[in-house]
Amino acid sequence: MKVIPGPASKQLGEKIAELLNVKTISVTNRTFPDGESYVRLEDNLQNEEAAIVQTTNPPQDTHLLQLALLADAAKRNGATKVTAVTPYLAYARQDKIFLPGEALSLETIGRMLKAAGIDKMITVNIHQSNALTKFPFPTQEVSAIPLLAKYYKDKGNDKAFALAPDAGAIHIAEEARSILGGECGHLEKHRDRRTGQVTMSRQKLNVVGKTVVIFDDIISSGGTIVEAARTVKELGASKICVACVHPLLIEGANKRILEAGVEEIVGTDSVPSDVSKISLAPLIAKHLAG
Ligand code: R5P
Numbered sequence: 110m111k112v113i114p115g116p117a118s119k120q121l122g123e124k125i126a127e128l129l130n131v132k133t134i135s136v137t138n139r140t141f142p143d144g145e146s147y148v149r150l151e152d153n154l155q156n157e158e159a160a161i162v163q164t165t166n167p168p169q170d171t172h173l174l175q176l177a178l179l180a181d182a183a184k185r186n187g188a189t190k191v192t193a194v195t196p197y198l199a200y201a202r203q204d205k206i207f208l209p210g211e212a213l214s215l216e217t218i219g220r221m222l223k224a225a226g227i228d229k230m231i232t233v234n235i236h237q238s239n240a241l242t243k244f245p246f247p248t249q250e251v252s253a254i255p256l257l258a259k260y261y262k263d264k265g266n267d268k269a270f271a272l273a274p275d276a277g278a279i280h281i282a283e284e285a286r287s288i289l290g291g292e293c294g295h296l297e298k299h300r301d302r303r304t305g306q307v308t309m310s311r312q313k314l315n316v317v318g319k320t321v322v323i324f325d326d327i328i329s330s331g332g333t334i335v336e337a338a339r340t341v342k343e344l345g346a347s348k349i350c351v352a353c354v355h356p357l358l359i360e361g362a363n364k365r366i367l368e369a370g371v372e373e374i375v376g377t378d379s380v381p382s383d384v385s386k387i388s389l390a391p392l393i394a395k396h397l398a399g
Pocket of ligand 1: 275278325327328329331332334
């Protein structure tokens with residue numbers, strides 16, 4: 110196998126190749142003056158498998174297209190099988206029709222990538238675990254939650270309360286609790302489908318005087334975490350920290366979160382950011398090695 114580190118995940122791809130002790134194929138990429146993407150593989154694959162490491166954070170459409178172009182280039186240049194390692198899979202939150210007339214974006218992405226030559230995908234903490242069942246190729250989802258929980262445990266936050274911002278993410282909080290060894294629970298979140306505004310209803314949670322770590326898959330605008338932090342502060346938490354797998358952190362989200370009373374935000378290098386203190390490379394390398 111050879112690893113192709115895509116333009117969106119160059120460092121992560123190189124780390125994975127190093128851990129697997131396999132060669133990488135360098136990619137030349139550029140954007141034409143009209144905005145079109147160009148990619149070129151610097152070497153051939155001689156009847157070998159290829160793993161393309163390319164996350165699809167913003168600009169997600171460009172990163173998705175680069176992934177599709179790289180898959181096409183890999184197949185044309187000798188790859189027998191192409192695995193896409195896409196730590197953050199864009200459009201995963203539109204995994205169903207919420208309002209009449211919408212597109213089912215996630216399924217569209219699956220069909221597009223299949224057509225480009227992708228045979229398998231490894232992704233990390235997809236928004237809804239069963240969302241990829243309709244993808245036209247096998248998918249494997251891995252969880253970075255134990256790594257995030259261990260980060261806080263190693264910093265002395267043993268027995269911290271693991272909190273999910275909504276009921277749909279309780280499995281994340283439960284996974285974190287198994288590492289932190291304390292309690293877990295969730296808030297009730299409501300997002301207005303048209304305005305995107307997040308509101309949170311207060312639950313009875315046993316957080317008085319405790320350290321609370323809020324776990325989520327994605328931080329985008331930060332609205333969810335800001336509301337969750339305010340709510341647990343009102344409920345009496347003494348210290349609030351945040352862990353997320355995919356730190357998109359759009360337009361100053363981390364500043365807003367810290368201003369809401371959060372002491373620390375930690376994320377993974379699924380999306381390169383200021384808070385990406387945990388590398389997914391060992392976890393992904395393990396899964397690629399089978
Ligand atoms: C949605 O339910 C996800 O799990 C995240 O909570 C959400 O995507 C975060 O978005 P934002 O940071 O914009 O509130």
